[in-house]
Amino acid sequence: MTNIERHAYDVVVIGAGGAGLRAAIEARLAGMKTAVISKSLFGKAHTVMAEGGAAAAMGNRNARDNWMVHFRDTMRGGKFLNNFRMAELHAKEAPDRIWELETYGALFDRTPDGKISQRNFGGHEYPRLAHVGDRTGLELIRTLQQKIVSLQQEDYAETGDYDSRLRVFAETTITEIFVQDGRVAGCFGYYRESGDFVHFDAPSIVLATGGVGKSYKVTSNSWEYTGDGHALALRTGATLINMEFLQFHPTGMVWPPSVKGILVTESVRGDGGVLKNTSGKRFMFDYVPDVFRKQYAETEEEADRWYDDPDNNRRPPELLPRDEVARAINSEVKEGRGTEAGGVLLDIASRLPAEQVRKRLPSMYHQFKELADVDITKQPMEVGPTCHYVMGGVEVDADTAEAAVPGLFAAGEVSGGMHGSNRLGGNSLSDLLVFGKRAGEFAAKFAQANPRIRVKAGDIEAAVETALAPLTRGDAGENPYTLHADLQAVMGDLVGIIRRQGELEESLTKLAELKERVKKVGVGGGRRYNPGWHLALDLRNMVIVSECTAKAALEREESRGGHTREDHPGMSSKWRQVNLVCSYDGEDVHLTHKPVPTMRRELLELFEVSELSKYMTDEELAELAEGGAE
C-alpha cells in the first residue's frame, strides 16, 4: 500500500502568491488552523515577478482620484463585461489593503511630501500604482511572508510550535480536490522533491493558483502557470467564466529567441517611453478607437505635455489599455513595419536622462543589458505581444469569493469576473489583496460552521492511481515534453491574439486529439524529483483549460478586450450581456450562456449616457431612460 502523509486543517490555501498569502493570513487571524501550499519554493510565486505596481485610488499624486474613478476605469478597461460588484469592492477596498501592507512593513517609494508614490499606467485616469521601483511584487511577497513569519512566532510563543496554526508546505503540488456530501472535504498532492504523497482533510479550500500562460509558447508566465486551479475547480463541479479572454501584454522581449516573451513592464510607457515602427513613426496615434477618443491626445505635442500637466492635456495613446496596444503592434508588424525579429521599438533612451532610466526602471535596465546586450539608456528596446494574464477563471460570489461548490473559494488570477474582457495593469496586485483577504475571511467562516469530513479511502486511492499512471506507463507512453510543445503550437497558432472561426474549429479537433494523447502520457524514472512526471500531471490540467478557452473563443462572435475575432471585428452590445460559463463532465467541457449581472443604478450613473451607449443595447438604454434622467 502507498504511504500517504495525512493532515487535518480548517482552511487549506492552494497557492502562496499574493492572493494565497493574504488569504492564509486572514484565515489564521480568524483563529483557523491553516495550511498554505505552494508548487514552487516559498516566495517564488508569480506575484514576485510583478513590476509596475498595485493600483489603488489613494489620491496621493492627484487628489481628484477616488474609488469611483478607479471603478470607471476598470469597467472601461474590461469593456463593461466585468462583474460590477467585484470591480466596486476592488476599487473601494484597494487603498485599505495597500495601507495595511505598510503596517505589515512594506516600504513603498515616496512622493516628495512623504506619501506613497503612485505612477501612471495604461487605462488609469490618474497616477494610481503604488510601487517599489519596478520590483513591486518582490516587496509585496516579502511583506506578506514577513507577516506570516510574525504570526508563526506568536504561535510559537503560545504553543511552542511555529507551525501549530499556520504551516507552509513548499514545493508541494496539489493534484486533486475531494468533494463529499456536496461540499469540499480535502485535497491530495505530492512533494516535488521526494515524490511522496500528502493528503489534507479540510472543510474549506481556497484556490490561489494563478494563471494558465504555459499553454502558450510566447508568454511572460513562469513554469507554474499550468491552469491547475482552474482545472481542479472544474473537476470538483465548479464553473469557470470568461475563459476566452486572455491578455496579450503588448510589450514582451522579442529577441534573442531564448528570452522571447519575458515581460517589459508597462512602467516604461508610464514613465514616458514611446512606441515607434521601423520608419521612426509613433504609430499609436493611428490606433485610438472611438470609445477612447475623448480621453487620448491627438498630437505628439499634447501627449508629451500630459506628463507634466495631466489636468490640461489628454493622455498619450501609448497608455491605451493593453489589448488596444497589443493589437496595434500586431498590425504594424503584419504590415511590414516591424523589426526583423517581429517586434516594434520602445524608446525610453531619448525621453529620459540615463540616470533616471536606471533609477526608475532598474530591472528593465539589467534585463536588457544581461539578456540582450542592449543598453536601454542609449538604444530602443525591441518588443512585441506576449501571453500574460487570464481574465477568465473560477466563477465566484463577489462578496465571499466562494465558488459553486460549498467550501471552495478562489482569489487572485485564478478567479474570474473582476476584470471582464481585459485587465488594467496594476489591477491584479490590488485584486489579489482585496479578494485574497475576502476569500480567507469567508473560508474561515465556512470552516467554523462546517465540521471536517474524513475523505473516503477509496477516493484517495483513486487519486494515487491517477498520479502514478504516467510512471506506470513509463517511457513507452507519449512524451510529456512533445505533448506540451504540441499544445503550445495549437494554442499559439490557432487560439492566439487574432482568432478566426476556421482556425478555432481546427484547434478543437487538435485539442481533442491531444486530450487522448495526454491520457497515454508516460515517463521513465521514479517519483523522486522527476520534472517529466510533474509535467505529465500538469498536462491533464492544461488541456482542459485550453479546451475552455478555444470553445468559448469560438462561441463568442464579437471582438472585445482580450478576445479578437477577425471575422467578427466589432463589439456587440448583445454579446456584452453574456458570460460564457464552462463546466466539465469528466471528459468534455460544456458551455452555457449566463447573463452578466446588471449594474446597480447609482453605479451606472457614474457614466455619461453617451458612453454607455457604446456598450449597451437599445433596450437597456431605454430602460435606463425610463428610470428617469439623471
Ligand SMILES: Cc1cc2nc3c(=O)[nH]c(=O)nc-3n(C[C@H](O)[C@H](O)[C@H](O)COP(=O)(O)OP(=O)(O)OC[C@H]3O[C@@H](n4cnc5c(N)ncnc54)[C@H](O)[C@@H]3O)c2cc1C
Ligand atoms: C512579469 C510579470 C509582471 C507583472 N506585473 C504586474 C504589475 O506590475 N501589477 C499587477 O497588478 N500585476 C502584474 N502582473 C500580474 C500579477 O503578477 C499576477 O497576476 C499575480 O501576481 C497573480 O497572483 P496570484 O496570487 O493569483 O498567483 P501567483 O502569485 O502566481 O501564485 C500562484 C501560487 O500557486 C501555486 N500553485 C499553482 N498551482 C499549484 C498546485 N497545483 N499546487 C500547489 N500550488 C500551486 C504556485 O506555486 C504559486 O505559489 C505581472 C505578471 C508578470 C508575469
